[in-house]
Amino acid sequence: MASLLNPPLTLPQNKLNPGGVLAASTSGIPSKKIQPSSTRRSHRRCLLMRAKTSVETDMLANDSVGTDAVDDKDFGVVCMHHVGILCENLERSLDFYQNILGLEINEARPHEKLPYRGAWLWVGSEMIHLMELPNPDPFTGRPEHGGRDRHTCIAIRDVSKLKAILDKAGIPYTLSRSGRPAIFTRDPDTNALEFTQVDA
Numbered sequence: 001m002a003s004l005l006n007p008p009l010t011l012p013q014n015k016l017n018p019g020g021v022l023a024a025s026t027s028g029i030p031s032k033k034i035q036p037s038s039t040r041r042s043h044r045r046c047l048l049m050r051a052k053t054s055v056e057t058d059m060l061a062n063d064s065v066g067t068d069a070v071d072d073k074d075f076g077v078v079c080m081h082h083v084g085i086l087c088e089n090l091e092r093s094l095d096f097y098q099n100i101l102g103l104e105i106n107e108a109r110p111h112e113k114l115p116y117r118g119a120w121l122w123v124g125s126e127m128i129h130l131m132e133l134p135n136p137d138p139f140t141g142r143p144e145h146g147g148r149d150r151h152t153c154i155a156i157r158d159v160s161k162l163k164a165i166l167d168k169a170g171i172p173y174t175l176s177r178s179g180r181p182a183i184f185t186r187d188p189d190t191n192a193l194e195f196t197q198v199d200a
Contacts, residue, residue: 082120082127083152086135087189090117093130096187097121100169103128123154139190145174146184146192153194159183162195 087093097103098121106127109120117132143149156162159181166173166185176182181197 080126082129084129084131085152085187085189085191086133086137087130087187087191088132088135089188090119090130090132092188093132094119097128097130100165100171128152135189137190142186142190142192145177146186146194147174147177149192151184151192151194153196155198156195157197157200159195159197 085093094105098105103121103123106120106122109127109129111118119130121128121130137150163173163183166183171185173183173185176184176196183195185193185195187193
């Protein structure tokens with residue numbers, strides 16, 4: 001199931017340097033090349049940026065940015081790194097995200113350093129950060145269709161296959177109102193998730 005949600009990353013070869021890492025200007029943001037773990041699928045090429053332990057220390061160590069640089073809004077955006085999702089019970093959420101959606105835990109991310117329980121799950125080369133914290137959103141009164149609520153959108157290869165998986169698990173969903181191949185559902189904490197079909 002993980003392969004449905006984690007399509008292999010394909011990048012134009014002229015954008016890769018000899019080490020296989022995307023050649024992109026990050027305006028001085030430090031990055032590291034991460035070699036794929038032996039536990040990762042061999043067909044998957046992930047590009048990762050690892051944040052320094054203390055970004056504030058690194059920023060303070062560099063020269064101050066002049067006010068002229070603030071007018072230039074290119075500060076080196078590379079990609080979405082992760083989305084934080086609140087959950088009431090980590091085990092219940094992991095059952096949904098791992099056993100229904102087939103996502104894998106990123107064991108390299110820190111758990112013990114945070115003052116709450118959580119887990120990092122791979123979504124392609126990006127992640128979902130499950131955080132066991134009180135949820136300020138109400139469980140009731142939310143829109144039936146997740147597309148009318150705050151939601152996280154995940155690109156997949158086959159919406160019809162996910163529809164069959166959700167049907168088998170008895171998990172309710174709605175289809176895209178625009179007619180495009182997309183499906184909306186909610187996790188056990190009513191967090192809205194969209195899955196949109198893309199060509200891989």
